[in-house]
Amino acid sequence: MEMIAFQKEWFEEPSYSEEGFISYTYKGNTYRLWFGKIGKVDKPPLLVLHGGPGGNHHNLVPLQALSSERTVIFYDQLGCGNSDRPTEPSLWKAKRYFEEVKAVRDGLGIKKYHLLGHSWGTTLATGFAHKYPEGIMTLSLHSPVLSFPRYVEKVAPVLKAGLSGETARIIDDCELEAIGCGKEYEEAIMEFVKRYVIRTWPLPEPMNRLINRRNHQVHEVMLNSKSELNVLGNLRDVDVSIYLKDLGMPVLFTAGRFDLCTPDFTAWHHSLATDAEIHIIENSAHMTLLDQPADVLCIQRDFMLKHSFRNVQ
Numbered sequence: 001m002e003m004i005a006f007q008k009e010w011f012e013e014p015s016y017s018e019e020g021f022i023s024y025t026y027k028g029n030t031y032r033l034w035f036g037k038i039g040k041v042d043k044p045p046l047l048v049l050h051g052g053p054g055g056n057h058h059n060l061v062p063l064q065a066l067s068s069e070r071t072v073i074f075y076d077q078l079g080c081g082n083s084d085r086p087t088e089p090s091l092w093k094a095k096r097y098f099e100e101v102k103a104v105r106d107g108l109g110i111k112k113y114h115l116l117g118h119s120w121g122t123t124l125a126t127g128f129a130h131k132y133p134e135g136i137m138t139l140s141l142h143s144p145v146l147s148f149p150r151y152v153e154k155v156a157p158v159l160k161a162g163l164s165g166e167t168a169r170i171i172d173d174c175e176l177e178a179i180g181c182g183k184e185y186e187e188a189i190m191e192f193v194k195r196y197v198i199r200t201w202p203l204p205e206p207m208n209r210l211i212n213r214r215n216h217q218v219h220e221v222m223l224n225s226k227s228e229l230n231v232l233g234n235l236r237d238v239d240v241s242i243y244l245k246d247l248g249m250p251v252l253f254t255a256g257r258f259d260l261c262t263p264d265f266t267a268w269h270h271s272l273a274t275d276a277e278i279h280i281i282e283n284s285a286h287m288t289l290l291d292q293p294a295d296v297l298c299i300q301r302d303f304m305l306k307h308s309f310r311n312v313q
Contacts, residue, residue: 004301006294010062011206014038017071022107024078024100026091033104034082035075039067044112044137046304047073049101049128051119051143053092053235054218056081058209060118062293066301070114075104077124079218092221094127094238101128105135112312114304116140119261119286120222123148123240130243138307140252140300143261143286144269146241148231155265156229159196167191168229175230192227196260198287207290228260244272249312251276252303254296256284277303 017040021032036057037045046066050057057074058081066072076083078091078100101124105113112135117125122144129139145151160168170188174181198207224233244251251273255266263280270278279299284291 004065004294004297007065010065010293011204014061014064022104024103026096031078031084031086033075033078033100035073035104035108037071037073038064039071041070043070044114045071045073045110046114046116047110049117049121049125050077051121052080052219053120053222054080054215056210056213058213059206059287060289061206062289062297065297069301073108079215081213085215087217089217089221092218093234094123097124098127098131102132111135112137114138114140116142118142119145122146123238126240126243129247129249130240133248135312136249137310137312138250138252138304139247140303141269142254142288142296143256143259144253144266145261146244146269147239148235149237149239151265152231152236155262158262159229159260162195163191171227171229175225175227175232189227192229196258196285199258199283199285199291204290207287241269241272244269245274247273250307253278254281254288254299256281256286256288256291258285260286
């Protein structure tokens with residue numbers, strides 16, 4: 001594996017070779033979805049699906065480092081980042097987002113491509129890839145959470161046990177019982193973030209941009225939990241892990257060593273896929289592309305190159 005040397009320019013907002021909006025119509029209403037392309041390489045591009053829900057593309061901008069080999073395409077999901085921000089809560093459903101990705105693919109005229117998701121974006125990428133597999137050369141799932149029921153039952157208790165003292169109790173009291181949602185709760189959330197979300201402090205600028213552009217309504221409707229240790233929104237019953245065995249493309253799984261989508265959880269996902277590889281990113285939490293960008297970029301680049309000659313329909 002040829003290593004890539006870190007460059008501080010990876011953390012800057014990219015200089016887009018093309019930037020604009022895709023028209024997306026849902027139930028009679030038309031919305032604008034923002035996209036940005038980096039590079040103009042004549043190879044199957046990389047389409048990137050960000051996390052959240054209610055996040056944006058900003059924490060994934062280190063992927064621009066791959067644009068010398070292929071075009072990298074970011075887009076902000078409806079309600080997120082630079083895209084339109086309607087306030088109708090009924091829009092914030094996983095299945096509608098699957099259709100939204102199809103609108104982006106078709107609107108950009110993409111035929112053959114690599115698909116990448118991070119966090120909630122892995123749920124989105126997997127659900128979409130199962131329904132619309134045409135043209136997908138590889139599927140990359142970074143810090144995957146494909147089964148929210150399993151996350152709540154098997155993963156969240158382990159994460160809570162890893163917190164110090166009364167931290168988990170304080171979080172549960174607030175989120176499950178609406179008790180004590182004050183300073184102690186905010187301190188408990190900060191411990192969770194520093195342990196399981198990002199290990200790099202002070203926060204890198206892409207993380208600050210992500211935070212500043214979040215859509216809290218989307219997050220509340222779909223997760224309804226600031227800590228993400230309790231899933232109380234409409235994602236609580238979503239499970240796309242059942243699709244892994246039927247996917248017809250190679251799948252890449254990665255997770256940080258201290259990821260809230262734990263290495264064990266990621267290994268469970270990997271065990272369900274028929275053509276997959278897995279990598280654990282050391283010295284990293286959930287935001288692997290900000291904690292250890294060079295490691296993730298090397299793995300991602302090599303994975304796509306390995307499968308660059310696949311024939312897809």
